Amino acid sequence: MDPHSTNSEQPIALVEGELRLIGGLNERLFRLLAAIEKIGSINRAAKEVGLSYKGAWEMVERANNLCPQVLVSTAIGGRHGGGTKLTATGRELLALFTRLQEEHRRFLESKNRELADNPNLVFLLRRLNSKASERNQLFGKVTAVRIGAVTVEVSIALRGGDTLIASITKASADSFGLKYGDEVMALIKAPFVMVVKDFGGYRLSERNQLKGTVKRIQRGIVNAEVVIELAGGDSVAAVITTESLKSMGLREGDTVWAVVKASSVILGVGT
Structure with missing residues (x-):
């Protein structure tokens, strides 16, 4: 308009x-x-x-x-x-x-x-006005769209240089009309974020392994929320058990990886 x-x-x-x-x-x-x-x-x-x-x-x-x-x-x-x-x-x-x-x-x-x-400014304020229940809301630009037989893999560039991969259905991709350069919002439920402190010589199959620093830990009786700050300033929150928190010996300032399945990333696009 x-x-x-x-x-x-x-x-x-x-x-x-x-x-x-x-x-x-x-x-x-x-x-x-x-x-x-x-x-x-x-x-x-x-x-x-x-x-x-x-x-x-x-x-x-x-x-x-x-x-x-x-x-x-x-x-x-x-x-x-x-x-x-x-x-x-x-x-x-x-x-x-x-x-x-x-x-x-x-x-x-x-x-x-x-x-x-x-x-x-319009896009910034639209971001601030976004409403979603998911704890993690990350914004970025589409850098690649790879179409498979059943699903579509979308690469999203986050600020700071990290790349987030989302796996969505072909129907969703068609309805979104996603293309290179599109601005998108990635939603990730906190319980779907795994926290890895030491890979122990192994490599994980998950596509999303975002390196960051433990910024804050909120301890509960059963679960704990771990907030990880990525290189570009984005924050990712993970919910893990307090037992896992103790066994990993996690502390604020530790270097960790937020690991997320591509299928656990929900995409949102502007209307």
Whole structure:
């Protein structure tokens, strides 16, 4: 999308923010005040904005206590019946907040359009916004795609020079349309990461053997989390048993290898 397009499509929200006045007077309160002004009943206004009757009253009472003059008044019974309405001060404050909201919206839209011009920043912020349950999320570029009879082997260059190999199905590779130079996210569950301190003269068959330094060890009763820092600054977390931790004599600062099966690497691509 052209970030300067004049159509109604909004730029990607790289910068977000809620407008809040001093004292915690936030958008939810003013949505409630607007509903009270429109409906004239705090009970029905609360339902409209998704609050309980008690929660709405607590919000209104706190706002009334904070402000020099009451924002909301309630009439009980009488010739014209009961009801809740905004005072003149309440209507004035609501109008002020509405104007501020519109200025705030225009400001955010302007900043997002400016940031959308920088592709590196857009990709960085998309990375920060990625959501996945896997402990390890590594980002890199595709350097090779090797198609086999059943699976496709994808080589990913991590920062620092390490190469990570992922083995995925041909169907997944076809749906991704992976090619050289594509930016991808590699997801690895921490229990799938083996920690090797000494190969003992043997060579392992696993394709991924990432050399690093033990940065942190979080000990538990049954398991321990070992965080390994790779040459380029990426961190890989492994979950091993506390018994294995003791038998290996692992300490922070030790040189180790994070060993991962290629089939245990899940790939994610941008949409």
